Amino acid sequence: MADTGLNTPISKMTAKSGRGAAFWNSDLVYSFRRSPVAIISTLVTVILVLTAILAPLIAPHNPFDPSTLNLMNGFSQPMQPNAFTGETFWLGTDGQGRDIFSTILYGMRISLFVASLAVLFAMVLGVTLGLIAGYVGGWVDTIIMRIADVQLTFPSILIAMLISGIARGFTPVQYRDEVAIWVLIIAIGLSDWVQFARVVRGTTLIEKNKEYVQAARMIGRSRGAIMLWHILPNVLNPVLVIATISFALAIIAEATLSFLGVGAPPTEPSLGTLINTGRDFLLSGEWWILLFPALTLLALALSVNLLGDWLRDALNPRLR
Amino acid sequence: MSALISVSELTRIFDVSKPWLNRVLERLPKRFLTAVSDVSFDVDEKTTYALVGESGSGKSTIGKMIVGLLPPSDGHVTIGEVDLAIERDKQKIDQARREIQMIFQDPYASLNPRWKVRAIINEPVAARGEDTNGLAERLLEQVGLSAEDADKYPHEFSGGQRQRICIARALSSEPKLIVCDEPTSALDVSVQAQVLNLMSDLKDEFGLTYLFISHDLTVVQHMADKIGVLYLGRLVEEAAPGDLFENPRHPYTQMLLAAAPKMDGFGREVEPPKGEIPDPINPPSGCAFHPRCPIAVDRCKAERPKIRQVGGSRVACHLAE
Amino acid sequence: MSNTVLSIRNLVVDIPTRHAVLRPVDNVSYDIAAGEILGVVGESGAGKSMAGNAVIGLLNRPAHISGGEIWLNGNRIDNLPREKLRRLRGKDMGMVFQDPLTSLNPLLRIGDQLTETMLTHLDISRSEAEKRAVAALEEVGIPAAAERVNSYPHEFSGGMRQRVVIALALCAEPSLIIADEPTTALDVSVQAQIIALLKRLCRQRGTAVMLITHDMGVIAEACDRVAVMYAGRLAELGPVREVIQNPRHPYTDGLMGSTPLASKGQKRLRQIPGSMPRLGRLPAGCAFNPRCPKAQDACRIDPPPTMEDGRAACLYPIEIEKKVPA
Known part of the structure; x- marks a missing residue:
């Protein structure tokens, strides 16, 4: 009765040792291995991000080098040889003969660049303010969180439009295209920090009453040191989850703003700009100009979002 | 022997009022909770002084005031020559602080889960920018763990081992006094x-002084050289363990000792104590224990007894003799 | 045996x-x-x-x-x-846990919790159950039981709550x-x-x-x-x-x-x-x-x-x- 496999670890199957095995068997990786959704969405995300980064190597054309464009190639249908030049484009071309596949790859670069910097900005801002609000408390907490509350009552896209509108108003016309991307990043970041701040504040309120924080206070460590070295490492798990989900939202927010014409300029088109351009051709039958960028956006946002959902469940011990 | 810490007329009042807006709308007065009220005692060097009491007795609050986690509302804590509340000389405060360390109740919450054991133990010294080379390893061996444990994280240890790590951290700044808040409960x-044996050994080895806070009479009896019994934030009796357990003089101490379960009390039928601890926001008038006291007289309702010397003990009861 | x-x-x-x-x-x-x-x-x-x-x-x-x-x-x-x-x-089988709040529904008066339990398990009328609820609280030493049946769990102290839980555990006999x-x-x-009461x-x-x-x-x-x-x-x-x-x-x-x-x-x-x-x-x-x-x-x-x-x-x-x- 004692030898019913009580002490035989199943992990023997994976013949790895040391750190690798510890990583392979950690709860997070185990949960990942068991979740097809997580594996597929990671795969899709990684492929999309890699193709975006390596766009100059992969893309058959540089869509923004006018010298390589041939107007005769305009409105090529996907997978069909062009009536004039006989060239074949996987996903067709737009009115100026630009290869849609290439524009998508380059557009994704812009989208990902804007989304990652925006999330990073929101994260730094939100985590800092959340830590301060939670740890210092009192009127500092009240002020920070009331600002957050007020901001939450507006749709974040409205705030982003507002910020980008104001920034445009203050920027001289000749610089507008240059700063457009940065305005976009700040606008999305500023509309998104509240989530980080709220969660970090909540976790900080729990952590700051734990005895390890009291121990640090007792030896006379400063507030800043305690927040940075003691509390911050312990609030990072939820931050990671929010960052992932925010990243998906930021991709969509960027696309929305660009679609509305307040985002990435046509000289540096993102997925949103491409969709906006494609909209004009939808009714005239050139469906592929809209459809393929839209599908890419869908795949990207959905897979990152699913990844975030899985991460939230996997890091939450109560759901395990 | 000289007193290492001297606590005099220590009082701590917490404001437990509802938020301002609720108070105005519901016309509620401000509410105050007196957690510690006029407590005075001395802890002699190289002895163990124990504070016992049930929940709400203010024992942990006193501990926090002594280590400087909470400022007193009134009264003084003097460590050596330094009064932490009024001293302005930063160097003196820093010196006094490094002579006090604390061990907490919950070994799971008192170690930062993201830090390696080495960093945890070294922190009190490293925070002052001093050399910590080999310190954690040496201390780990001293508390009965091994030097290799310095590279592990807290979750790899059991509760008892974690409490050893807490003790090692407390020892790192070479303190004179360690405040132990329910270290084994x-x-x-x-x-x-x-853990208790280890603490006794370390006390002899390093010449430590302990302020031992506990609700467990048996642990206190074993560890303490002197015991202070608290009830509702007030010190009701102070005596050496022999005196206290053989001849408790305050009716509350008597009740507490009678109620504690005993290993040889097979099928013991005791008259359980009457009533419960009163609300500390509205403590009874006079002696706080009088509503539950079997021998209370009218004077107990009107006048709060001062603590006074009776035999070898100090007792705060009008009737004790 | x-x-x-x-x-x-x-x-x-x-x-x-x-x-x-x-x-x-x-x-x-x-x-x-x-x-x-x-x-x-x-x-x-x-x-x-x-x-x-x-x-x-x-x-x-x-x-x-x-x-x-x-x-x-x-x-x-x-x-x-x-x-x-x-x-x-x-x-x-009755149960008494370490934390009395896990055994009590915070939204129900304790009298209702007692009567509901009795009505589920015993073949008695509601008025009989209500009478027994008061008796059960008296038995576990809750002062002014007739009035306290209308209180909610959070209105009791920890010790009193544990008494209520014991009454609840015992009420269906x-x-x-x-x-x-x-x-x-x-x-x-x-x-x-509490120990004396249980005994x-x-x-x-x-x-x-x-x-x-x-x-x-x-x-x-x-x-x-x-x-x-x-x-x-x-x-x-x-x-x-x-x-x-x-x-x-x-x-x-x-x-x-x-x-x-x-x-x-x-x-x-x-x-x-x-x-x-x-x-x-x-x-x-x-x-x-x-x-x-x-x-x-x-x-x-x-x-x-x-x-x-x-x-x-x-x-x-x-x-x-x-x-x-x-």
């Missing part, structure tokens, strides 16, 4: 014995 | 995990007779609560009973369907009460009140009680017999006076010796070296052998004999010699 009996 | 209320036979509880199958309760057997209080004592991780939960049918998945039998009043209950077991809880650390969260003076009610009603606790003092004062558990197995079972004064299993001996009470006047406490092994990392043979001062080679090979042949599950039990005058 989260541990199993067999592990509790290990 | 003819009046045996609860009988556990070779109970095994398993928790399959992805690394191994953990066995928090391993081949445990004991009986509780009517009117008897059986103490189940052990350190954290000994499996004492898990055994209690197995009896009530409140094991959280993936933990499950994988062997043995549980009999209540002559009926086997370990293989009952969930719904039947749920009816049995409350009717034939169960034959067995399982009390899991009922006084651990309470102050010493209130603990004494009195059980004697009056002839209820069998399984009192799960880690406090030797509580065991000594409240129980008739005591079962000592270690790493999921029974180490020793016997009359409380015998087990405490003349422990025969070296673990019991160490446990008793390491309480500060037992070593009055000594500078150092007796201590058991090491700590309880984690489940899944149990040593071969007797689970206690690495910490045992008397362990021999045989202890490291086979698990010790079970209780049938003696009081302690030990190959080399302590001989009864040092008769301490009681």
